[in-house]
Amino acid sequence: MSVVSGKENFDRIYNCQDPRPYFTTLRPLDYRIHRHAIPIFDRCAKLLSAHRNLRRIKMVDLCAGYGVNAALLRFRVTLDDLYTLYDAESTPPLHAGVSLEDWDRRFFASRLCGNGSIGPVVAIDKAERAVRYAESVGLVDYGASEDLEDGEPSTELRHRLLGANLVTITGGMGYIGPRTMGNILANVGPSILPWIIAFPLVGTPLGPFFRVFSDFGLRVEVWDDETFPQRRVANGEDRLHFVSGVCGHAPSPSMSPEYLQTRLLCARPADEADVLPLSDIV
Numbered sequence: 075m076s077v078v079s080g081k082e083n084f085d086r087i088y089n090c091q092d093p094r095p096y097f098t099t100l101r102p103l104d105y106r107i108h109r110h111a112i113p114i115f116d117r118c119a120k121l122l123s124a125h126r127n128l129r130r131i132k133m134v135d136l137c138a139g140y141g142v143n144a145a146l147l148r149f150r151v152t153l154d155d156l157y158t159l160y161d162a163e164s165t166p167p168l169h170a171g172v173s174l175e176d177w178d179r180r181f182f183a184s185r186l187c188g189n190g191s192i193g194p195v196v197a198i199d200k201a202e203r204a205v206r207y208a209e210s211v212g213l214v215d216y217g218a219s220e221d222l223e224d225g226e227p228s229t230e231l232r233h234r235l236l237g238a239n240l241v242t243i244t245g246g247m248g249y250i251g252p253r254t255m256g257n258i259l260a261n262v263g264p265s266i267l268p269w270i271i272a273f274p275l276v277g278t279p280l281g282p283f284f285r286v287f288s289d290f291g292l293r294v295e296v297w298d299d300e301t302f303p304q305r306r307v308a309n310g311e312d313r314l315h316f317v318s319g320v321c322g323h324a325p326s327p328s329m330s331p332e333y334l335q336t337r338l339l340c341a342r343p344a345d346e347a348d349v350l351p352l353s354d355i356v
């Protein structure tokens with residue numbers, strides 16, 4: 075079930091052979107949620123590995139697309155590097171026999187950070203070509219092109235979900251419903267549940283998500299002190315979405331009307347939420 079409505083439609087760029095259409099379309103809109111989300115994901119990974127006494131944590135990136143979150147967390151690249159890399163005009167000259175995919179594989183291999191807190195990354199997205207690209211160039215360890223709104227995870231994905239510690243999501247909460255979250259939580263295994271850190275657009279109905287998190291015994295917190303800009307408003311429909319989205323929420327100083335805004339949503343086991351306050355993460 076998608077709750078995205080009254081908002082620019084980007085379906086055409088989500089499932090392409092390579093990430094160029096995605097980046098060249100979103101760059102003029104200053105798609106920037108990663109600038110705010112990545113430091114938070116990184117702090118969560120460090121806190122989790124220290125608190126759970128793990129050398130590295132296992133991460134599941136939901137609605138992962140071409141693997142941007144994994145790229146920024148595990149490789150020495152910035153969002154600006156990716157925008158430049160995939161800019162149609164600056165894409166490296168490709169010689170006979172070297173595809174963009176081959177070039178990217180070598181590029182990312184040369185920028186891997188070997189010593190972070192993030193271990194294996196599982197990417198889930200219904201866009202088959204996007205997750206295949208992310209896996210093929212080495213950004214993620216396993217890419218699952220599965221729509222968990224439609225059915226249960228495959229046997230392979232179930233196996234990959236076992237023991238996940240952190241579930242991240244940028245730009246995707248409006249496309250999925252509680253069924254996807256339930257399918258993940260039901261398959262992470264008998265041990266301790268993961269943290270779910272998401273950036274839903276202001277106005278995304280969160281009640282159904284709260285119910286599924288509480289069914290699994292997770293405590294949900296939404297950071298009320300600030301919002302995080304996702305991207306520039308693209309058109310009149312977008313603007314309406316923004317205006318209806320902020321109804322009922324006190325606008326914060328960071329809430330520029332030029333940008334669609336998100337909130338930080340965090341669902342965690344209650345005992346960990348008690349000792350690791352949200353203010354240590356933001």
Ligand SMILES: C[S@@+](CC[C@H](N)C(=O)[O-])C[C@H]1O[C@@H](n2cnc3c(N)ncnc32)[C@H](O)[C@@H]1O
Pocket residue numbers: 088136137138139140142143198199200201204220221222223243244245246249250
């Ligand atoms: C705005 S993109 C975000 C991609 C990536 N997380 C990022 O921030 O760069 C939204 C993604 O949600 C994916 N998506 C839409 N519906 C989905 C579903 N039911 N299950 C999984 N992914 C879905 C799209 O294919 C697309 O890749």
